[in-house]
Amino acid sequence: xxxxxxxxxxxxxxxxxxxxxxxxxxxxxxxxxxxxxxxxxxxxxxxxxxxxxxxxxxxxxxxxxxxxxxxxxxxxxxxxxxxxxxxxxxxxxxxxxxxxxxxxxxxxxxxxxxxxxxxxx
DNA sequence: GTGATGACATTGA
DNA sequence: ATCAATGCCATCA
Numbered sequence: 844x845x846x847x848x849x850x851x852x853x854x855x856x857x858x859x860x861x862x863x864x865x866x867x868x869x870x871x872x873x874x875x876x877x878x879x880x881x882x883x884x885x886x887x888x889x890x891x892x893x894x895x896x897x898x899x900x901x902x903x904x905x906x907x908x909x910x911x912x913x914x915x916x917x918x919x920x921x922x923x924x925x926x927x928x929x930x931x932x933x934x935x936x937x938x939x940x941x942x943x944x945x946x947x948x949x950x951x952x953x954x955x956x957x958x959x960x961x962x963x964x
Numbered sequence: 965g966t967g968a969t970g971a972c973a974t975t976g977a
Numbered sequence: 978a979t980c981a982a983t984g985c986c987a988t989c990a
Contacts, residue, residue, distance in 0.1 A: 846987080865972050880987050882971035887988095899971075907971035918971095 845964040851890040
């Protein structure tokens, strides 16, 4: 499904040291309602090894916790390695989206849209 | 085809 | 702020 190709591209475009939400990815893929599919795609490794799946969190900045990584705290460690603060809260491992959230611009969205059209996906 | 599942999001109490 | 209820939609069984 082309949605997964798009998701792969968008995830790969998340800047180092920032995180993006599932909904944000879905939105940039042109499918605002496919947040769940983004998670599904990342889980099965459908997007390939080189895709930085650890930079994707939910709308509240919470890490998945799912063992899609080798160890449970792998995602946290990868983020910490990029300078992202990951805090242990009542909810779980969490990052401050105000500070580390990817603030994509309108131009970014347009760029992706154009790219997808060009690739026909 | 039908129904359950899920790394989600939003809304309303 | 917190929690429950809904909506969502591509996979799978």
